Amino acid sequence: MGRLGWPLIAGVLLLVAVVPGRAQSACSLTQLTNTTGSSFFNFFPAFNAAGNRIVFNSSADLVGSNGDGGVEAFLWDASIGFTQITNVNSALSVTPSINAAGSRVAFQSNTNPLGTNGDGNFEIFLWDASTGLIQITNTTKGNSATPKINAAGNRIAFQSTADLTGNNSDGSLEVFLWDSSTGFTQITDSVDGKSSFAPAINASGDRIAFESDADPLGGNGDGNFEIFLWDASNGLTQITNTTSGGSFFPAINAAGNRIAFQSIADLVGTNSEGNNEVFLWDSATGFTQITNTVSANSSTVSIDAAGNRITFQSNGDLLGNGSNGVEIFLWDASGGLTQVTNSNADSFFPVIAAAGNRIAFSSSANFSGNNSDGNSELFLASCPQSVAEVPAVSSLGLGVLATLLGLAAAWTLRRRRGHYGCG
Ligand SMILES: [Ca+2]
Numbered sequence: 001m002g003r004l005g006w007p008l009i010a011g012v013l014l015l016v017a018v019v020p021g022r023a024q025s026a027c028s029l030t031q032l033t034n035t036t037g038s039s040f041f042n043f044f045p046a047f048n049a050a051g052n053r054i055v056f057n058s059s060a061d062l063v064g065s066n067g068d069g070g071v072e073a074f075l076w077d078a079s080i081g082f083t084q085i086t087n088v089n090s091a092l093s094v095t096p097s098i099n100a101a102g103s104r105v106a107f108q109s110n111t112n113p114l115g116t117n118g119d120g121n122f123e124i125f126l127w128d129a130s131t132g133l134i135q136i137t138n139t140t141k142g143n144s145a146t147p148k149i150n151a152a153g154n155r156i157a158f159q160s161t162a163d164l165t166g167n168n169s170d171g172s173l174e175v176f177l178w179d180s181s182t183g184f185t186q187i188t189d190s191v192d193g194k195s196s197f198a199p200a201i202n203a204s205g206d207r208i209a210f211e212s213d214a215d216p217l218g219g220n221g222d223g224n225f226e227i228f229l230w231d232a233s234n235g236l237t238q239i240t241n242t243t244s245g246g247s248f249f250p251a252i253n254a255a256g257n258r259i260a261f262q263s264i265a266d267l268v269g270t271n272s273e274g275n276n277e278v279f280l281w282d283s284a285t286g287f288t289q290i291t292n293t294v295s296a297n298s299s300t301v302s303i304d305a306a307g308n309r310i311t312f313q314s315n316g317d318l319l320g321n322g323s324n325g326v327e328i329f330l331w332d333a334s335g336g337l338t339q340v341t342n343s344n345a346d347s348f349f350p351v352i353a354a355a356g357n358r359i360a361f362s363s364s365a366n367f368s369g370n371n372s373d374g375n376s377e378l379f380l381a382s383c384p385q386s387v388a389e390v391p392a393v394s395s396l397g398l399g400v401l402a403t404l405l406g407l408a409a410a411w412t413l414r415r416r417r418g419h420y421g422c423g
Pocket residue numbers: 034035036037370371372373374375377
């Protein structure tokens with residue numbers, strides 16, 4: 001090989017190798033529930049870590065033990081199907097959250113399944129697949145709601161107007177943390193009619209993101225809704241700091257260093273219209289505006305464990321598909337936006353599994369021909385991670401490579417003939 005041959009070929013190989021491969025697959029949809037009727041059906045799903053268990057609310061009679069149509073918590077398991085976790089009479093057991101193993105479910109309920117909630121306010125309950133049900137909060141005043149359980153299932157963040165530790169006599173809406181060994185911690189202390197709520201908890205349970213219009217750190221004197229982060233070691237941090245609009249409903253990744261949320265604020269200078277957009281905060285790089293529309297409403301975010309994938313619902317035609325109604329979208333840090341659903345019906349409440357490859361949501365659409373009655377059913381979207389590391393070879397690179405290989409072969413042959421000629 002000549003002096004320039006291998007370096008040239010190596011250079012071309014490098015060129016063809018750095019053309020990124022991108023196989024962003026479309027998501028395939030499966031209908032998990034198949035029910036008839038029109039009441040509060042099949043909503044508020046939550047995933048375990050493996051993405052093979054989904055807890056959700058339904059008023060349907062999925063396993064033959066909900067004839068009264070109460071809103072119950074059900075568990076779907078990919079291999080064993082449905083289990084009814086709660087069984088109440090026309091009351092509410094809602095907003096369930098499930099741990100990584102899929103063995104513990106936290107939910108709020110105003111029922112009295114254990115005889116310790118006769119007053120019928122909303123309490124937090126924890127269901128364990130092997131030990132059964134326990135009532136976590138036990139109050140006579142106020143309500144406790146929206147529990148979020150950590151990966152191990154030993155910590156639950158929730159919002160409450162109750163006075164669980166003696167620090168909430170004014171009955172404001174606060175964020176609390178329950179730990180199976182240490183009990184309750186009041187995370188926020190809002191005064192003057194301010195509220196802190198919508199908690200999200202990270203995998204280990206030592207970080208909680210929430211929204212608040214309070215001013216715990218002196219950085220929110222204007223009193224609009226901002227995103228805050230509580231860390232067990234470092235205490236509170238105000239994540240957003242805006243003077244108009246507001247930021248709402250955070251979702252946090254496993255490590256707790258990425259928070260996705262919806263906001264009508266103009267955090268990076270590209271939302272002067274002030275409509276609901278999806279944003280991502282990263283502790284190292286700051287804010288990224290994920291959606292960018294003039295008037296669409298993008299909301300209800302969920303983030304995967306790594307913090308690289310975010311699912312949300314939007315009524316905007318974000319990819320120019322001519323879609324109408326509310327659709328489910330998936331944002332991938334390397335692959336960008338994918339539209340998960342595309343129908344004339346609405347799809348809601350998307351949640352993403354830890355691995356980022358599965359999305360559960362509710363929809364009244366008839367994606368697979370099994371929902372002609374158009375009631376709200378639970379669906380599963382499988383959205384494979386893009387095949388990012390397959391090197392794609394450009395046609396230009398291939399042509400140059402072929403030419404160089406041809407030249408090298410001819411040159412080598414000529415040298416060999418020369419050698420033989422001299423020998
Ligand atoms: Ca149906």
